Amino acid sequence: MDSWCSLHVVLMYGLVAIELLNGTAGFSIPRQHLNADKAVKAVQNHYNLNSNNWVGTAVFTPYLGKIETCTCEGLMYAAMLKTYEEIFADMMKKSTEVQNELKDLKNNVTQLMRNYTKEQKVLHQLEEIRHKDVKNFTIQGGAVNDFRSVFDLASKGGQN
Structure with a gap:
């Protein structure tokens, strides 16, 4: 006892x-989780986002857990290399005098990009996310319904 x-x-x-x-x-x-719960529920109720019409309209949760971890530096290199590839391709169309040199540079970039395949996938997904039509009500409703999952994971992941 x-x-x-x-x-x-x-x-x-x-x-x-x-x-x-x-x-x-x-x-x-x-405590922000409690406030977020209340806010999400209020928005869902106001726009009737809990109905069956919204099943399958996830906007951001399909991206969660689908990528390998990569570094910010790697993402930056992948973005730069992709941009170089586009720059050299455009320059090749505009100039014949240095076309072979530009082709060599573009080939070097293309080969180097093979070292950044997972970063390329992440960049592609970031571009998809960034280009969501945020004024579209279906996107808005799906995003509100995804918010808690994204917010919870982002809260855990952003603590370095």
């Missing part, structure tokens, strides 16, 4: 400590 009482005291002190530490670095219990 004495150990049972001690366990309760330890648990009580633990809960008090968590509450006291709430808001200090590393011990924050995310």
Whole structure:
């Protein structure tokens, strides 16, 4: 019985400590999740986004968990290389004097891009996401319904 009482005291002190530490670095219990839940539910109710009409209209969740981890630096190189490839291709159309040199440069870039295949996939997905028609109501509704999943994962992933 004495150990049972001690366990309760330890648990009580633990809960008090968590509450006291709430808001200090590393011990924050995310209150924004509660606010986000309320906000999402209010928007869903206002626009009737909980109906069966919205099943299968996910906007962002299809991208989650589908890519390999890559570095920001790798993404930047992949974007630059893709841009170089487009620049050299355009320059080749405009000039015949240095066409062979531009072709060599473009081939070098194309070969180097093979080292950045996963970054290329991520760039493609980023472009798809960035070009969503944000004024389209179907996109808006699907995005609101996806929000909690995206927000929760982004909250966990952005803590470096």
